[in-house]
Amino acid sequence: MNVIKGLYHKKHSFNIIFVQSLMTVIKGLYRNKSSLIALISSRCSCWVYKHIRPTLFIILPSTLEAKGAISRFLYLCDNPNPFLIMNSSNWKAYRLANQQASASDKSGRPNGQRTGPHSTRHQGPRIQNQRVLRALGMTSAISSADPKPVDFVKTNELKECLVTFNVFEPEAETFHRMEVLGSLNRLAKQWLQEELLRRNVPTNVDETGGGNIFTFGSYRLGVHCSGADIDALCVVPRYIDRTDFFKSFLELLKEQPEVKELRAIEEAFVPVMKMKFDGVEIDLLFARLSLHAIPENLDLSSNELLRYLDEKCVRSLNGCRVTDEIIRLVPNADNFMLALRAVKLWAKRRGIYSNSLGFLGGVSWALLLARACQLYPTALPATLLNKFFLVFSQWKWPQPVLLKKPENAGFGFQVWDPRVNLYDRYHLMPIITPAYPHQNSTYNVSESTRTIIMEEFRNGLAITEEVMAGKCGWDRLFETPNFFARYKHYIVLLASSNSAEDQLQWCGYTESKIRHLVSSLERNQLISVAHVHPVCYPSVPLHTNNGQPMALAPGSSAFEVTAEVKTEDGVKTVNGDGKPRHCSMWFIGLAFEQHNVSVDLTYDIMSFTKTLCYQADRSNVSRVGRTIEARYVRRKELRQYLCESLLEGALAAGDKRRRATRDAPSKKRRVEEADGA
Incomplete structure (x- = not known):
């Protein structure tokens, strides 16, 4: 606090005003040291200033925790003005650029007129986009053009749209x-x-x-x-x-x-x-x-x-x-954070947000967007979102995505390097972490998940192009597709156990192994795509539905309160009968290379279940009553596992396509009718 107070009293030397309300917040946190440690790790040696013109914030924290704390504070204050987060090295470049701008403008201004970067309110965005930030990334920027007025409009529309999806925490x-x-x-x-x-x-x-x-x-x-x-x-x-x-x-x-x-x-x-x-x-x-x-x-x-x-x-x-490295390597942390909120929401709504199931996790999406920020350092969040889809819909995989040149600290830890490590050469979608030891954050990606992600990139590019052209709104980008209307064939994976406590652990273990089943299905030459839906559906208690699973909406709790009895071997059972009571299920959509072809999936399914049970035994995860089962079903048979609310539109779409196929005249009939006419 003494550091902050000292800087506050020296504000006249910097021609800036200290944020009084922030000082009050930090004082309150300082009284509760535990909260302060949790928020900014007791590191209050941050420099926080506010310009005389309320168009731009300059934040110079010495630690990333302090930076995150200030960012959250500004959001809680509902500050509508853009702010820039810089480190101490960039602050020197910022001041030097302002001094040069002031010197160059003095000759052309009347006496008494204000000079410098804050002479008018509308110059705030121009200051933010000045080329004072160092070059970031493996290559130079594609574009450093200043934002256009339409970019500000679309960014505000994006913020309003994100608010409706509750991505901002109360x-x-x-x-x-x-x-x-x-x-x-x-x-x-x-x-x-x-x-x-x-x-x-x-x-x-x-x-x-x-x-x-x-x-x-x-x-x-x-x-x-x-x-x-x-x-x-x-x-x-x-x-x-x-x-x-x-x-x-x-x-x-x-x-x-x-x-x-x-x-x-x-x-x-x-x-x-x-x-x-x-x-x-x-x-x-x-x-x-x-x-x-x-x-x-x-x-x-x-x-x-x-x-x-x-x-x-x-x-x-x-x-x-x-x-820490991601924040350090992006040119504008504020724009990056808002755009990242949109990317994460889009990925979750489109069903491609899960590292364990072979899609991309939060770190991977952040790394991709950070690379787009490096290529377009002055772009606003709305433009960044469009450029994000543009860049990665055309990315030549398996060319890796790197935020900086990999380094070797010499401590002997293995780093991602396909020239040295043979296994790294088979990674399909490498996105490399920027901190030593550098690793591929997407080693779980398979052929099917990469195909699905690239399809979503192209779809996102088409939608954002229409949004920027004013043809539709941002809400279209975040529409949720109906997974159960997309495929005609599915595999239902069922994980069951005796108690709620066992089921929680068993679900986590099973979900971490599903990608191996997807890889096994991909090796079948007749299967073009094996698409796992990244949602775990809890089932109604099995004993209440004659032992048959029936999925509930995601987030529902199917763990009813029942009596648990401890047996001699210490295993918990429900009602003492040892039968599975709790069940969770996942769905895998299948697309075949040819239509009307007979495919035998028995070997792939049995191999997966046997291997999973064997690994569970060796890992001391197996318990009495824990079972795993995989079933093949057609779309019309999904009613046996899903309630009507989850199937809404899926079966109707299939019936509509079948009616269209049945009612459409054959090619031969159309030719005969044309000849007769």
Whole structure:
């Protein structure tokens, strides 16, 4: 706070006015240190100023957490003016450019007329688009043209459209998240103190910093929507092991009444602990650094922190490091964040947002948009959205998408390099993370999912072209297609278990393996596309429907309250009969190369189910009552698994096509009628 106050008193030297209301907010957060740690990690050494003309904000934070905090504050204030987020190096270039502009304009202005970049209100956007930002990316920009008036209009229309889809989080929910993160941070520090005392670690370690909670992903980027989860990372000193995190800390969380649906996935590629903390979903990772203490102002972007770490810790740290690099490598963070909200909404509505199922996850979509921002550094969000579809609808895959030149820090970790690693040559849609060690964030993409994504890129380009031409509105871009009207053939994948607790874990494990079934189906020469719908449908309790599954709307809870009995072997069953009660299902649409052809999918389906069960046994995931089953169905048979509200329009579309085919005169008949006439 002393740093901020000192800068405030020196405002006359910069010809700027400090944002008074922001100072009040930071003072309030400072009283509650836990909330402050959760929001900006107690790093208040940020420079926040506001120009005399309210057309442009200049924010110069020393840390990304502070930058995200200020961005969220400006959004909560409903500030309509554009603002620019810069670092200290760009600030020097900004001031130099303004001084040069003032000197060049003095000769042509009457005495007493204001000079400089803020002489008129309409010059604010011009300042924002001056070429003071350094060149970013692997290539030079395609266009650095200033925005046109229509770009501002379309951007405002885009904001209004996004509001109708509730992508902006309410103020009350934002502060609730901050309180949850503060509570989680206090629990983590309490656990660390107990572990350090148990290991007889010197007490000065806790005084200098025993550990900390960092956020990453959409929350750290400031683009999370209402109800979204929070990706967090627990960073501890070298005295704590991962086994302690997944045992003693897990037990501590179980004792908290606010924690629900807690489950640990220690055997995952990136070990994670999932939970609902006071209604907020949190994915908590773990990383142990080779430091004797973790200061609250620790900069995770330093490569030196990776020294002597194991691969799992490096993967966990990669989330925060990649998020920091993305923000650093985009020319305008404000435009990037608004456009990213639109891209994420579009991908979710179109059914192509899922990393585990072979589509793209949040990090991959952010990397793609960041590359478009580098190619069009002065474009506004509406224009960025159009250029995003333009660039990647024509991208020559498997040419990789890179935000910067890959580096090798020399710590021995494997980086994505198809020249060295044979397996990297088979990646179909490589999007490379910008932080060392560089990895491909889309290694799960298959032939089918790439085909579907490219089709959506072309469709998005056509729609945004019409939007920019004024032929339609932005809401058309976010229309949701009817998946069950798209294909004639489907595979229904059913995962069942005895209890609600077992079902939660079993669903997560099954979903992580579905992409292997898709790959197996793709190897069938008669199948052109195997399209998995990235929605898990809960079923009504099986014993209430004669053992037959019936899907409910996504988000519905099918876990009824029933008596659970513990058997001698410790396995939980419902009502003591051991029969599966809870079921979830996924649907895979199939498109064949030829029509009216007989295809035997028995081998592909049986191989997948047997392999999944075998891997579950080896991973200690298998439980009594957990089953997996795959069934082939036609579209007209979907009524057996889906309620009418979910099938609305799907079966009607199929009946309409069949009637059109039946009623249409054959080619031979049309020729005969023409000859007779």
